[in-house]
Amino acid sequence: MPSELPRKPPRRGSLTRKTLLHVAIGVTCVIGISSTLTYRLMYEEMQTRARERLREYVQARAQVESTVFVLARDTQQVIRQAVIRDYRRTVAPGTEERFDSLFLRYPDGSVRSRPERFGGPEAVTGWIRSGTPVTPELKQRVLLFNDILEQFKPSSMLRFSDIFFTAPEQLNIGTDPPGLPLWAKVVAADFDQNAEIWERQASTLHNPRRETFWIRVALEPVWHKFLAGVGTPIDKDGVHIGTIYNDLLLDELVQNLLRNGLPGAKQCVFQSDGYLIAHTDRMGDITAAEGKYTIQQSGDETLRALLRAVADGPALPFSSYDAASDHHFAISRIDGPGWYFASTISGEVMRSQAFRAARWVLWAGLASLAVLVAVLAGILRRQIALPLGRLNRAVEQIAAGEVNVHLREHPHDEIGRLTRGFNDMAQKIAERDAALRQEKQDLEAALEQLQRQRETLHQRDRLAAMGSLLAGVAHELNNPLAVVVGRSIMLEETATDARVRTGVQKIRIAAERCARIVKTFLAMARQREQKRTRVRLESVIDAALDVLDYSLRSTGVQVVREFAPDVPELDADEDQLHQVFMNLFVNAQQAMAEAAGARRLRITGQLTPDAGSVTIAVSDTGPGIDPTIRARIFDPYFTTKPMGTGTGVGLSVSLGIVEAHRGTLVERSTLGAGACFILTLPVPGRESAASSASLPGDSALPPHAPS
Numbered sequence: 068m069p070s071e072l073p074r075k076p077p078r079r080g081s082l083t084r085k086t087l088l089h090v091a092i093g094v095t096c097v098i099g100i101s102s103t104l105t106y107r108l109m110y111e112e113m114q115t116r117a118r119e120r121l122r123e124y125v126q127a128r129a130q131v132e133s134t135v136f137v138l139a140r141d142t143q144q145v146i147r148q149a150v151i152r153d154y155r156r157t158v159a160p161g162t163e164e165r166f167d168s169l170f171l172r173y174p175d176g177s178v179r180s181r182p183e184r185f186g187g188p189e190a191v192t193g194w195i196r197s198g199t200p201v202t203p204e205l206k207q208r209v210l211l212f213n214d215i216l217e218q219f220k221p222s223s224m225l226r227f228s229d230i231f232f233t234a235p236e237q238l239n240i241g242t243d244p245p246g247l248p249l250w251a252k253v254v255a256a257d258f259d260q261n262a263e264i265w266e267r268q269a270s271t272l273h274n275p276r277r278e279t280f281w282i283r284v285a286l287e288p289v290w291h292k293f294l295a296g297v298g299t300p301i302d303k304d305g306v307h308i309g310t311i312y313n314d315l316l317l318d319e320l321v322q323n324l325l326r327n328g329l330p331g332a333k334q335c336v337f338q339s340d341g342y343l344i345a346h347t348d349r350m351g352d353i354t355a356a357e358g359k360y361t362i363q364q365s366g367d368e369t370l371r372a373l374l375r376a377v378a379d380g381p382a383l384p385f386s387s388y389d390a391a392s393d394h395h396f397a398i399s400r401i402d403g404p405g406w407y408f409a410s411t412i413s414g415e416v417m418r419s420q421a422f423r424a425a426r427w428v429l430w431a432g433l434a435s436l437a438v439l440v441a442v443l444a445g446i447l448r449r450q451i452a453l454p455l456g457r458l459n460r461a462v463e464q465i466a467a468g469e470v471n472v473h474l475r476e477h478p479h480d481e482i483g484r485l486t487r488g489f490n491d492m493a494q495k496i497a498e499r500d501a502a503l504r505q506e507k508q509d510l511e512a513a514l515e516q517l518q519r520q521r522e523t524l525h526q527r528d529r530l531a532a533m534g535s536l537l538a539g540v541a542h543e544l545n546n547p548l549a550v551v552v553g554r555s556i557m558l559e560e561t562a563t564d565a566r567v568r569t570g571v572q573k574i575r576i577a578a579e580r581c582a583r584i585v586k587t588f589l590a591m592a593r594q595r596e597q598k599r600t601r602v603r604l605e606s607v608i609d610a611a612l613d614v615l616d617y618s619l620r621s622t623g624v625q626v627v628r629e630f631a632p633d634v635p636e637l638d639a640d641e642d643q644l645h646q647v648f649m650n651l652f653v654n655a656q657q658a659m660a661e662a663a664g665a666r667r668l669r670i671t672g673q674l675t676p677d678a679g680s681v682t683i684a685v686s687d688t689g690p691g692i693d694p695t696i697r698a699r700i701f702d703p704y705f706t707t708k709p710m711g712t713g714t715g716v717g718l719s720v721s722l723g724i725v726e727a728h729r730g731t732l733v734e735r736s737t738l739g740a741g742a743c744f745i746l747t748l749p750v751p752g753r754e755s756a757a758s759s760a761s762l763p764g765d766s767a768l769p770p771h772a773p774s
Contacts, residue, residue: 083444087440087443087444090439090440090443091440094432094439095433098432098433101432113417114388114395114417117395117412117417118386118387118388118395118397119386120329121329121332121386121395121396121397121410121411121412122384122385122386122397122399124329124332124397124410125384125397125398125399125408125409125410126384126399128334128399128408128410129384129399129400129401129402129408130399132323132401132408133400133401133402133403135226136281136297136401136402136403136404137402137403138226139226139227139297139313139403140279140297140299140403142219142222142223142313143279143297143298143299143311143313144279144299146215146219146299146311147299147301147311149215149218150211150212150215150301150303150308150309150311151301151303153211153215154208154211154303154308155207156204158203158204158206158207159207162203162206162207162210163203163206165210166206166207166209166210168181169181169184169193169210169213170193170195170209172201173256175197175256176197176198176256176257177194177195177196177197177256178193178194178195178199178201179192179193179194179195179251179252180192180193180194180251180252185249185251185252189220189224189242189243189245190242190249191213191216191217191220191240191241191242192240192241192242192243192249192250192251192252193209193212193213193238193239193240193241193251194238194239194240194250194251194254195209195236195237195238196236196237196238196256196257196258196259196260197256197257198257199236199237199238200236205234205236205238208234208308208309209238209240212232212240212309213240215232216230216231216232216240216241216242218547220242222543223313224242226313227313227314227315228244228294228313228314228315228316228319229241229242229243229244229312229313229314230242230311230312230313231250231311231312232309232310232311232312233260233266233269233309233310233312234308234309234310235261235270235307237259237260237261239251239254239260241312244290244292244314244316247290247292248289248290250289250290253289254289258288258289263288264282264285265282265285265296265298265312266310268280268282268298269298269300269307269310270300270307271307274300277300277302278299279297279298279299280297280298280299281295281296281297281403281404281405282294282295282296282297282298282314283295283338283342283344283358284317284342284344284345284353284358285357285358286357286358287314292316292317292318293316293317293318293353293354293357293358294314294315294316294317295314295315295317295344295404296312296313296314296315297312297313297403297404298310298311298312298313299311317345317354317358321345321350329410329412331412331413331416332410332411332412333346333347333348333410333411333412334346334347334408334409334410334411335347335349335370335373335408335409335411336401336406336407336408336409337362337370337373337374337406337407337409338405338406338407339377339378339405339407341361341362341363341374342358342359342360342361342362343360343361343362343365343370344358344406346370349365349367352364352365362374367392368389368391368392369389369392369394369396369411371392372389372391372392372394372396373396373398373407373409373411376396376398377398377407381398383398383399383400384397384398384399385397385398385399386398388414393413393414393415394411394412394413394414395411395412395413395414395417396409396410396411396412397409397410536716544581544585545582545585548578548581548582548585549582551574551578551581552575552578552579552582555571555572555574555575555578556575558571558574559571559572559575573613577613577614580610580614580642580645598640598642599638599639599640600638600639600640600641601636601637601638602636602637602638602639602640602641602644603636604630604634604637604644604672604681604683604748605630605634605672607641607644607645607648608628608630608648608670608672608683610645611645611648611649611652612626612652614649615649615652615653615656618656619652619656619668622656622659622660622666623666624655624656624659624666624667624668625665625666625667625668626667626668626670627667627668627669627670628670628671629669629670629671629672630670630671630672630673631672631673631674633674634672634673634674634681635674635681635750637681637748637749637750637751638751639728639748640724640728643724643727643728644724644728646720646721646724647721647724647725647732647746648685650717650718650720650721651685651721651744651746652668652685653717654717654718655668655685655686655687655689655742656668656687657708658687658689658690658742659687659688659689661690662688662689662690664688665688666687666688667687667688668685668686668687669684669685669686669687670683670684670685671683671684672684674750675747679749679750680730680747680748680749680750681747681748681750682745682746682747683745683746683747683748684743684744684745684746685743685744685746686736686741686742686743686744687741687742687743688741689741689742690738690739690741691736691737691738691739691740691741691742692734692736692738692742693738694738697734700718700734701718701719701722701732702719703716703719704716704719705719725746725748728748728749729748729749730746730747730748730749731745731746731747732744732745732746732747733745
């Protein structure tokens with residue numbers, strides 16, 4: 068019988084050990100090369116991405132700050148035109164009395180605001196230097212400055228630290244930054260304002276073109292704070308009558324400009340002449356030099372590289388690498404003052420980041436190598452070393468003359484194991500494939516859901532944009548409406564003539580209604596609940612017509628009202644419905660402005676046949692609505708009116724109000740025969756026989772245009 072060879076462990080120095088050693092050396096070399104290449108590739112990628120991010124960052128920050136400065140310039144131009152428009156050398160009656168109610172001559176010879184004027188926040192206060200002749204014309208000019216500041220200070224104080232006027236006669240009137248002493252209260256009586264650099268820049272000698280100018284960072288002598296500002300001289304008939312200014316505290320300017328959006332980066336703001344305005348690490352030096360600190364003084368090679376780059380005049384935004392300072396940088400320009408905003412990051416920071424990433428690759432590779440060698444040693448010993456050992460002993464027996472040597476064949480040899488391994492692998496691949504298919508189906512379903520959500524978000528974005536517009540309009544109207552209401556109340560209380568009192572009362576009522584409409588805008592923008600009461604539609608329509616009475620009469624529009632006596636009261640928000648009818652009436656009036664022939668606005672109201680709702684029809688004798696645009700008239704921001712006349716939100720807002728009242732608003736008209744808008748509102752406590760039915764036919768509605 069052939070003998071079976073016993074199993075013996077492999078000898079030391081065997082093929083398994085040599086194979087493992089060679090594998091370890093080879094994999095270690097691969098890991099080293101991979102780590103080196105990874106470091107180089109990651110460093111180069113980081114360089115490219117860093118410059119791109121720096122360029123994008125400085126461009127975005129410069130655009131934001133440019134918007135603020137350009138807006139200041141544009142606002143000052145508007146203020147300048149307002150002063151030129153309203154300035155008169157002829158003194159108006161009541162100027163002396165009003166000036167004396169606001170200003171007082173103090174024992175030091177200066178003229179300042181009365182003590183009670185120094186109390187409120189953001190108060191407009193003024194100072195006139197001692198020895199300055201306070202003529203009636205100067206008093207009238209100071210009052211004009213005061214009124215314009217009261218009008219523009221709310222918007223200006225949102226973006227700047229203050230807003231104020233000066234004049235060559237040595238006066239200053241304006242607001243003060245929160246938390247600082249009131250300038251007009253603490254300034255010396257004989258302070259020489261005309262000697263300050265910012266006032267010299269407004270003179271004809273230093274600014275012959277009379278343009279808006281930008282004030283470099285300087286120490287303010289009264290507040291003892293560093294400021295940067297913008298000013299616009301105001302001339303009337305060739306005579307310099309004043310200058311409008313806005314200031315930014317350096318602390319606020321630095322906070323805005325040097326917000327760090329890039330880890331490891333530093334920001335700075337400088338001028339082309341080398342003056343450093345702001346810097347992440349050098350604000351102490353800038354403050355110590357009272358705003359006159361230059362890049363040349365700093366001795367910083369990185370800053371010098373920025374100045375050289377600007378001097379070469381590249382297209383901005385511009386990004387590059389300076390080998391002398393080992394810094395990557397990007398530069399962009401802030402429109403308005405002409406400043407340059409730059410962001411820098413050192414090459415060492417980027418190399419350390421790349422090295423850390425490559426080091427992780429190295430350690431991960433070495434750990435993988437250790438696991439690989441351990442696993443490979445077990446596999447080689449079982450699958451190669453033991454079978455080869457048995458074969459080697461069989462060869463030795465044959466060499467010794469023993470020919471009856473037999474290697475046992477069994478189903479658990481290498482081929483069998485390979486087969487089973489393959490089967491196992493195939494089974495796992497099939498299972499993975501099935502899992503991948505299921506994941507694909509899940510992803511496709513998720514993508515379809517995301518698409519629906521995207522469409523929903525798109526609709527919400529449009530509504531949100533509309534809400535933002537309404538909120539912005541309401542915010543801008545709040546202050547002027549408050550002034551109108553307050554003034555009208557004062558006039559109503561002081562008027563002695565009955566006709567005047569009646570007219571002022573109508574102004575007050577209309578202004579208060581406008582204020583409520585503004586609150587309605589804010590409520591709609593913030594999605595607040597309506598304030599519903601019992602409302603008579605006829606009274607709401609009368610109130611809207613009363614507001615537009617003068618405008619309708621002045622344009623020759625005849626109003627025809629046909630209201631059925633059985634129209635009941637509704638449960639609704641009166642101010643919102645007033646807004647709807649105001650929009651419809653104003654649109655009708657504007658549509659008939661260019662129409663030939665009779666101009667007639669017809670308003671009819673009646674119960675619908677099923678007595679479940681009220682129908683109001685508003686028709687005009689205008690040109691009607693083109694059928695090609697009829698489907699878009701209720702879209703937000705769609706308008707056929709010329710630029711500056713319409714915003715395209717009136718009908719959209721009106722439709723939203725009506726639908727919020729569970730009503731409908733539709734348009735029925737014929738081109739060339741006028742337009743007709745039909746509004747239906749449900750009657751409380753009565754159910755409509757067919758709530759989803761279409762509107763009544765022509766027999767139940769008024770004609771499209773009055774005869």
